[in-house]
Amino acid sequence: MLDQFDARLDADFPPVDPVRLIAALKPLLPPENLKTQAEALRPYETDGLAAYRSLPAVVALPETVEQVQAILRVCWELGAPVVARGAGTGLSGGALPYPGCVLLSLAKFSAILEIDALARTARVQPGVRNLAISEAVAHLGLFYAPDPSSQIACSIGGNVAENAGGVHCLKYGLTVHNLLKLEMVTLEGEVLHLGSDAYDAPGFDLMALMTGSEGLLGIVTEITVKLTPLPETTQVLLAAFDDVAVAAQAVAEIIAEGVIPAGLEMMDGPALRAAEDFALAGYPKNAAAILLCELDGAAPDVAEEIARVSALLSSCGATEVRLARDEDERKRFWAGRKGAFPAVGRIAPDYYCMDGTIPRRALPNVLTEITRLSEVHGLAVANVFHAGDGNLHPLILYDAAKEGDQDAAEALGGAILELCVSVGGTITGEHGVGREKINQMCVQFSGSEIDAFHALKAAFDPKGLLNPGKAIPTLARCAEFGGMHIHHGELPFAHLPRF
């Protein structure tokens, strides 16, 4: 089921003759920036969601905005699908090529163009790595706050396309909250400037619209990000619990108390034990769940919050609350969390990482329900996630070599996402919809809402050439999938409390 990218339900283009396409693109780029041979195309056949793969007709690596404009004009004229790609680390298949498309890589847009320490902004090209921005401004006492787990490799352009999150987004916001301006090129080759250096921009909020639009509306060629002052102090608390639901309840109470941690992460027993074996982080291996709560800011403030949160965790039923004694221990605590995905990869042949969000107060019930679903589907689940903002990452453990396991993993993943929607949550927190969750969009949205998305898409891309088959399902797909839109906790999880 998870294999070739089959887009019959989503788009149906008359095939573009690859010879004609390549001939039209050749004059636009130096030869080494246009890849057409099968072995050169192969590295682009998939992204971080390796379950699907398919080949583009050609990979274009432009270096200038003018080249991007010229490439898009060719695609527009010939009716060729175009799929943009950053670093290819995305987990929802957003950069998966449409068969026979032009794969537009922004890898050569890799310059940091300007750093303004006083205004606290950086103007960068989309191929710049997320972490490279923070590294470039560290000497100014600044950093770029959104920090997806892949930040060492993922590109800021991909972050914009997926509205990426991360551990620190609880306090500092998602990608969209950390942008000032975007420069984009439309499919017809027009350059648009979105947002402004100032506080607000008139006109429709195209910058927010473009952020998270997964390559469906245009190609981003320049990004101005906000930078954040590095906090004076950062400390981390580890709390252990003998019940997952109790840990989840503690999360809601910390936030209700008015504390906004820089990060508030949760791992359940299977996840924390895998992480401990892998990273020797110092986690209590007999716990049913742990929370990591990072607090940052001015020193007196952090000290006061550490005291409040520690007391609260104890009163919420934590069996142990530990403050990382020093920077070494703090880093070890985080190393365990950051290595949790690969660690889980060592205890099962394969895992499927889900990404849904729920209102925080739904955490205890949803975790209990995930355990039940896991038993129903006969597959174990390890939970490692951004608890503070209700962004779940259940890792479904399976063995692709075992008959039926992959289908069961997919079914369980779908059920978990529908559970998220049924309690007022969403089918994605930070990974995007891409190819992976396109069916679940039919659960999240009504036909009218999906129609509105299509109308908006058509305003930018009337021929439907930009990243076809991603993010927004056709109504035909929803009909085939079963079209079960859940609005506010109707079927199939009506037995759960409404939030």
Added chain:
Amino acid sequence: MLDQFDARLDADFPPVDPVRLIAALKPLLPPENLKTQAEALRPYETDGLAAYRSLPAVVALPETVEQVQAILRVCWELGAPVVARGAGTGLSGGALPYPGCVLLSLAKFSAILEIDALARTARVQPGVRNLAISEAVAHLGLFYAPDPSSQIACSIGGNVAENAGGVHCLKYGLTVHNLLKLEMVTLEGEVLHLGSDAYDAPGFDLMALMTGSEGLLGIVTEITVKLTPLPETTQVLLAAFDDVAVAAQAVAEIIAEGVIPAGLEMMDGPALRAAEDFALAGYPKNAAAILLCELDGAAPDVAEEIARVSALLSSCGATEVRLARDEDERKRFWAGRKGAFPAVGRIAPDYYCMDGTIPRRALPNVLTEITRLSEVHGLAVANVFHAGDGNLHPLILYDAAKEGDQDAAEALGGAILELCVSVGGTITGEHGVGREKINQMCVQFSGSEIDAFHALKAAFDPKGLLNPGKAIPTLARCAEFGGMHIHHGELPFAHLPRF
């Protein structure tokens, strides 16, 4: 020039027979909710921008979402323009009726539907007053942060339509940053749910798109806002300066220091003297400018910041720095600021309130340039504004009874907005474009950008019936206006430093 709403350049509808329109609407509403007599229409002929006026054919006051759907379906079928109206306090003419339109008042959508103290959200109808939300949740230690000056009267639906700001937006964000969900009705009568209770929502960010869209895309019928914990302590510093540019420089330095005040407001000499005469706030009347800097949060934190900001203000050249001794004095300081507009109204027969934003570091140069422009145009300007976020409110003083004064005021206002754009700023910070600044949109945006706005508008409103002649100019209008798009400090202010 500022009188009848002349929309020839913007939209040209075949007139709808009012008898037919009223006959179609009558079955949809109780008789008292459909106003058709001239004297009943008169109160709706203008809004907070009293310079323009025109009459609708009918005023509809629906009370349910179903009634809104039915009214919009009639407008869609008959091709009748529709203008939505909240409290009518907007300053850019956003609620000004298109001649002969259906004026859709949301005044009867005035219920607070749900308050959730744990999730810190309130679900409200669009006709609820901004301040009423904070009043309803004060006993829970919460408030709704965006606070336009009109907050006692303006409605949350209007705040969403204009993406309203206020004194506290520097720290707490604009309206769009304080929303979780919107329910809207499309022109074709479909109900859409935008945003989510969770951290992020999949699909295109229609919630951000709808916020600030000035009634051009649909009608908002329900709003879920985020609530913010009331700060433990609030203190205010007053700093006096003998030079406006020095005060402006101090603003940039406070922010560069890493402090984010809850509010950072500036008044120049004419404004502060008018305010002092009016409100007896205790301002130093011989100063060339004052800053009010409000700091809020935990008590030790605020004490530390007060010390840092006081020292910084002195080192930046403040001639006097005073901490409000008690809550009474703090309120007096703010009473002067909040009364500054009516106070200025006492020193000149008329004033024209502008609203532009600029990058903070441009403040000293821009204030100097406004003084020069004021001399060129022969009209005095008083400056009262949200300095911390670079949101200017120059008040142009004139006498409408004096031949040529009104035209001069408009010309000076336009020049000030173009100045804002030329330094990388925008033509509106929080008042919206509406009717007032539609020509300046041609300065802010390129033809391609305006085309993108039109395409997006057409996706929601293919007949162009929603609030015609507002916010997005036609290219015909830009051509008539002179079509002088300024991108990043090209003409006509290229002599100013680029930011």
